Amino acid sequence: MSAALELQPIARRRLSLPLLGLLSGILVLACLLLALLGPVLAPHPPGQIVSPTVFAAPSRVFPLGTDYLGRDMLSRLLVGARYTVGTALPAALLASLLGTGLGMLAAVRGGLTDAVISRAMDTLISFPSLIFSLVIVAALGSSLAVLVGTAAVIYMPGCYRIIRAVAVDIETKDFVRAARARGERTSDIMRHEILPNIVTPVVTDFGLRFMFIVLLVSNLSFLGLGLQPPLSDWGGLVRENLSGLSVGAPAVILPAVAIAVLTVSVTLLVDNLPGRKAAMRER
Amino acid sequence: MNADPPPHVAVSGLTVTGNDGTPIVADLSFAIARGEVLALIGESGSGKTTAALALMGYARPGCRIASGGVRVGETEMLGLGRRALAEFRGQRVSYVAQSAAAAFNPAQRILAQVIEPALVHGTMTRRAAEEKARGLFRVLALPDPEGIGDRFPHQVSGGQLQRLMAAMALINGPALVILDEPSTALDVTTQIEVLRAFKHAVREQGTTALYVSHDLPVVAQLADRVVVLRGGRMQEEAGIARLLAAPEHPYTRSLLAAAAPAPQSPPAVAADAPPLLQVTDLTAGYGGVTAAGVPRVPVLHDLSFAIAKGSALGVIGESGCGKSTLALVVAGLLPLARGEIRLDGALLPARVQDRTPAQLRAVQIVFQMADVALNPASSVAASLSRPLRFYHDLRGAAARRRVAELLDMVRLSPGLAARFPDELSGGQKQRVNLARALAAEPALLLCDEVTSALDTVVGAAVLDLLAELRRELGIAIMFISHDLSTVRAICEQVMILYAGRRVELGGRAALRRRPMHPYTDLLLSSVPELRPGWLEGISFTHLAEAAGGLMPADAQLPCPFFRRCAVHIPGTCDVLLPPHRVLGKGSEILCQRTEAELLDMQQTASAPA
Numbered sequence: 001m002s003a004a005l006e007l008q009p010i011a012r013r014r015l016s017l018p019l020l021g022l023l024s025g026i027l028v029l030a031c032l033l034l035a036l037l038g039p040v041l042a043p044h045p046p047g048q049i050v051s052p053t054v055f056a057a058p059s060r061v062f063p064l065g066t067d068y069l070g071r072d073m074l075s076r077l078l079v080g081a082r083y084t085v086g087t088a089l090p091a092a093l094l095a096s097l098l099g100t101g102l103g104m105l106a107a108v109r110g111g112l113t114d115a116v117i118s119r120a121m122d123t124l125i126s127f128p129s130l131i132f133s134l135v136i137v138a139a140l141g142s143s144l145a146v147l148v149g150t151a152a153v154i155y156m157p158g159c160y161r162i163i164r165a166v167a168v169d170i171e172t173k174d175f176v177r178a179a180r181a182r183g184e185r186t187s188d189i190m191r192h193e194i195l196p197n198i199v200t201p202v203v204t205d206f207g208l209r210f211m212f213i214v215l216l217v218s219n220l221s222f223l224g225l226g227l228q229p230p231l232s233d234w235g236g237l238v239r240e241n242l243s244g245l246s247v248g249a250p251a252v253i254l255p256a257v258a259i260a261v262l263t264v265s266v267t268l269l270v271d272n273l274p275g276r277k278a279a280m281r282e283r
Numbered sequence: 284m285n286a287d288p289p290p291h292v293a294v295s296g297l298t299v300t301g302n303d304g305t306p307i308v309a310d311l312s313f314a315i316a317r318g319e320v321l322a323l324i325g326e327s328g329s330g331k332t333t334a335a336l337a338l339m340g341y342a343r344p345g346c347r348i349a350s351g352g353v354r355v356g357e358t359e360m361l362g363l364g365r366r367a368l369a370e371f372r373g374q375r376v377s378y379v380a381q382s383a384a385a386a387f388n389p390a391q392r393i394l395a396q397v398i399e400p401a402l403v404h405g406t407m408t409r410r411a412a413e414e415k416a417r418g419l420f421r422v423l424a425l426p427d428p429e430g431i432g433d434r435f436p437h438q439v440s441g442g443q444l445q446r447l448m449a450a451m452a453l454i455n456g457p458a459l460v461i462l463d464e465p466s467t468a469l470d471v472t473t474q475i476e477v478l479r480a481f482k483h484a485v486r487e488q489g490t491t492a493l494y495v496s497h498d499l500p501v502v503a504q505l506a507d508r509v510v511v512l513r514g515g516r517m518q519e520e521a522g523i524a525r526l527l528a529a530p531e532h533p534y535t536r537s538l539l540a541a542a543a544p545a546p547q548s549p550p551a552v553a554a555d556a557p558p559l560l561q562v563t564d565l566t567a568g569y570g571g572v573t574a575a576g577v578p579r580v581p582v583l584h585d586l587s588f589a590i591a592k593g594s595a596l597g598v599i600g601e602s603g604c605g606k607s608t609l610a611l612v613v614a615g616l617l618p619l620a621r622g623e624i625r626l627d628g629a630l631l632p633a634r635v636q637d638r639t640p641a642q643l644r645a646v647q648i649v650f651q652m653a654d655v656a657l658n659p660a661s662s663v664a665a666s667l668s669r670p671l672r673f674y675h676d677l678r679g680a681a682a683r684r685r686v687a688e689l690l691d692m693v694r695l696s697p698g699l700a701a702r703f704p705d706e707l708s709g710g711q712k713q714r715v716n717l718a719r720a721l722a723a724e725p726a727l728l729l730c731d732e733v734t735s736a737l738d739t740v741v742g743a744a745v746l747d748l749l750a751e752l753r754r755e756l757g758i759a760i761m762f763i764s765h766d767l768s769t770v771r772a773i774c775e776q777v778m779i780l781y782a783g784r785r786v787e788l789g790g791r792a793a794l795r796r797r798p799m800h801p802y803t804d805l806l807l808s809s810v811p812e813l814r815p816g817w818l819e820g821i822s823f824t825h826l827a828e829a830a831g832g833l834m835p836a837d838a839q840l841p842c843p844f845f846r847r848c849a850v851h852i853p854g855t856c857d858v859l860l861p862p863h864r865v866l867g868k869g870s871e872i873l874c875q876r877t878e879a880e881l882l883d884m885q886q887t888a889s890a891p892a
Contacts, residue, residue, distance in 0.1 A: 174650040175658040175666075178719070181614045182670055183635055183643035192669060196660030 021272025027265035034078060035085035042075035047230030055241075055249035067251040068241050071230075076237060077258060083233035084262070087147050087217045087226075092210040094152035099159025100202050104190045106160075107167035108176075118164070125157040129216060130223070137225045147226060151213045162205050163198060170197050207267040214259055234259050290314035291491050292338070292459055297351035299333050299342055299515075307346060308334045308515040315459070315491055322494045322506035322523070324538070326738035327709065330515035335461045335495045339376050340368045356458045373400040377452035381464040383444040387436040394432025397451045406455050419450040422487050423480040442473035446480050453488060460485075463495045470601040470765060471809040472829040478504055478811075478818055479826075497738055499542045500811035503527060504818040511535050523815055541739040542813055543768065557628070558589035559759050560613070560646075560727055565622035567612045578620045582608045583783040585622070590727065590776075593753065595760040597770030597791075599806065600780035606763045607651075609780075610729045613761065614648045626727075644674045647720035651732035653712035657704040663690070663715050664700040670722040689718040692755075693748060710741035714748070721752070731763045746773055767810050779803050782843035789870020798881035800872040801848045805829060824849040842875070850876055850884050 034041075043063075044050050049070045056066040064073040102121075106114040136150045170176065176193050184192075195202075218235015220226035227233055232240060237255035244252045292315040299308040308330040315321045323331045333346060340360040342348050353360040355376055363371060372378075377400065380386045387396060397419075398412035407415065413432070420428035423446040436444060445465055452460050465481070466474045482505055485492055496502050502509060502523070509526050511518040511534065519532040530536045565586040568578030582605040590596045598606045611617040613624060615635030624631040626645060632638050650656040657666055667686045671677040677685055687697040693714040704712055713733060720728055730749070734742035750773055752758060764770050770777055770791075777794050779787040779802065787800040794803070805828045811817060821829075828847045841860045845851050852875055861873045874881070 174652060174656040177616060178648065178650065178656060179669075180635060181616055181643075181646075181648045182673060182723070183638065183640065184673065192661070193658055197658065199660075 024265035024268035034081040038078035042078045044072035044075045046075040046079040055244045065250045088213040091148045091151035091213045095155040096206040099156045100163045103160045103163030121157040129154045203270040207270045211263040291317040293354045295352045298349045300349045318489045320492045322502040322509045325512035329512040374404040374455045375458045377457045379462045383448040460492045475829045541743040559592045560590040561625040567619040593757040595774040597774030597777040598763045604780045605783035610731045644723045645726040647725035648729040693718045727759045787872045793868040793870040796868045
């Protein structure tokens with residue numbers, strides 16, 4: 001009878017590729033393992049100049065070649081994984097967690113709560129991210145915890161805005177009204193009524209935030225605000241080896257590939273997580 | 284026999300299938316003569332819209348026209364290529380959709396949109412098209428036919444927009460007009476003018492039309508012949524008079540029965556039963572409260588009523604009268620501005636946050652749109668378990684047992700517990716919705732248009748269920764609806780709202796007897812009856828009243844019905860607040876006219892125009 005009734009499920013039945021999900025899952029897991037075991041696996045000390053040739057091609061001794069100073073690229077990549085994953089992942093998780101929680105809270109509570117949180121977020125988002133980081137790092141010094149915290153605070157408002165927008169849409173639905181009429185608490189409405197319906201945007205947004213944070217952290221490293229040489233994360237490796245681009249050195253391409261593999265597999269993984277319905281059925 | 288001219292529109296063996304090959308419309312054949320109106324009726328999912336769209340050579344995404352033929356005039360539609368089809372649509376075959384509001388571009392003036400089909404197909408010059416459009420506005424009885432085209436869609440009423448859409452469809456003088464439930468979304472009083480305008484225009488222009496609807500009484504007013512569809516197959520084809528008088532197919536009979544539900548025998552309610560819900564001088568609205576204690580946008584004004592334990596009160600009125608707001612106020616979702624609500628004698632706090640668990644449990648609300656009233660991410664079991672845990676702290680096996688009981692109570696198979704809302708039909712969803720409210724074991728159920736989004740047959744089954752639940756559980760019901768016949772079927776008491784005021788309150792029997800409030804009279808006479816010719820028989824007085832529509836400005840008048848009312852007293856009704864009058868038949872009205880005056884005027888006014 002009504003168009004809404006008849007147009008239903010087509011959109012929802014997305015192409016699902018469990019294989020792709022599995023593959024990306026394995027890749028993400030591999031990155032996590034590298035982050036954990038990198039220093040153990042590294043064949044050479046990552047900070048030491050071990051070859052007279054800079055931008056050397058891959059060889060037996062240096063499987064991935066050498067960098068602009070003649071350091072072993074494989075070792076630097078393996079150790080760099082720890083910093084990239086170790087900063088971006090917790091920072092993205094933190095940004096997503098805070099943004100989602102506050103976004104839902106603002107949507108469900110509305111009124112003053114919404115106004116206060118939203119304006120606070122607007123204020124945060126109006127700082128240029130690099131200057132903001134500069135101030136924080138200058139004030140608190142550069143450590144892993146500060147980096148993670150800064151990145152999380154910078155990317156939280158974006159997540160908040162997206163989640164608030166989708167949650168406000170869900171909040172107007174009658175099943176939320178029914179829960180209110182039942183007398184449910186705000187936290188229960190958020191958890192049972194809103195969250196299950198916004199899992200997809202939350203997870204997709206997480207993938208995006210993760211990529212942005214990887215880039216931000218490497219930018220900070222470049223400015224000398226992030227990790228200090230000789231330590232370097234993948235973004236930093238790209239930056240420091242940039243001059244090798246003209247000679248096609250693997251030293252500049254490989255870390256870029258590593259970033260791409262990590263971010264793409266995180267995105268693919270979150271897109272192909274087992275359907276939320278299946279997950280709920282098992283419960 | 285061979286001398287018969289070939290029919291104007293001929294559909295033969297039309298089959299439309301889904302992508303997986305399941306037929307949506309199967310082997311459908313019918314013909315429409317020139318100038319004839321054929322109705323295609325059936326429930327939702329019967330394939331009537333799919334069939335109607337196939338007449339334009341169109342299949343929705345996910346469907347395809349598998350076989351068969353559609354001939355309009357001299358042209359075989361299904362053999363045409365993309366370009367020829369585009370040329371054909373909007374020119375030779377046109378379409379009027381259910382929701383005109385969604386069909387108009389809100390940012391363009393109406394006239395430009397109405398003449399667009401003519402300009403796109405180059406059938407006439409802009410001037411000629413505008414002239415023709417104004418002519419059609421006149422035929423469709425639109426107010427201010429010269430100027431209405433210069434307005435934007437939001438500046439006209441829903442009923443007017445629907446007629447403007449018909450003008451758009453008729454602008455090229457098409458060989459066939461397809462009307463897809465064009466009056467379903469309208470109030471009964473608005474529907475009258477739309478139906479009359481359609482009928483007049485179709486007759487005047489000699490248009491051939493296919494009228495798609497699920498509403499038999501409406502179809503009875505317009506159609507010459509009827510094709511009954513079910514599951515994509517034709518069940519019966521007959522002239523309208525024959526179909527109504529002697530339906531052959533059992534399915535047609537069930538449709539007819541559902542169109543006029545029989546009154547349910549109410550469960551025995553003790554005459555002196557103490558009121559379960561007592562509402563006194565309730566005023567509520569939106570936009571906060573002014574210093575004077577009145578809402579900035581008042582919706583409900585000084586409502587008083589009571590619902591006895593185990594009884595049912597029907598609340599009727601057209602859209603915008605505040606009936607859904609009333610449910611929200613009683614449920615505590617919208618705090619009242621003035622007045623009080625008592626439950627079992629105890630004052631019920633205005634805000635849901637301030638109510639005790641027992642009070643929350645006692646009042647449950649069932650929403651209109653079953654689609655959005657269930658959490659799409661929760662299974663039926665999860666949706667039902669939530670209130671069980673919340674109110675009764677039931678979990679685990681005990682909760683599962685109770686879920687099965689609840690599903691049984693609403694006549695659903697326990698196997699449905701694992702399903703998700705998108706795996707349920709509309710009727711099933713509404714039953715789950717009901718079960719969720721019942722899970723609280725309430726004393727009062729607020730039902731907001733619970734059957735409006737359902738087909739008549741499915742809706743009738745839900746009404747039966749409600750009546751059974753009342754008998755079994757002794758639940759009191761506040762039944763909100765715009766549909767008089769359903770309200771009369773299940774409620775002993777009926778309250779009629781107009782612009783947020785209680786214009787009449789009385790027993791269901793009193794509602795059928797004159798005298799009544801002038802608005803009640805209009806409402807009653809606006810419900811289409813299951814007989815051809817009802818539309819022509821509406822009295823002139825009622826037509827004039829129906830044309831008014833609910834205007835927000837009128838809410839400021841002492842009597843909001845003043846401008847539409849045929850028996851108003853200028854100088855009194857627009858100055859003084861109308862008094863409460865208790866009529867001899869047992870109902871109470873809000874009107875300046877005395878009982879004798881009303882009786883006298885309503886008897887003379889019922890003569891046909």
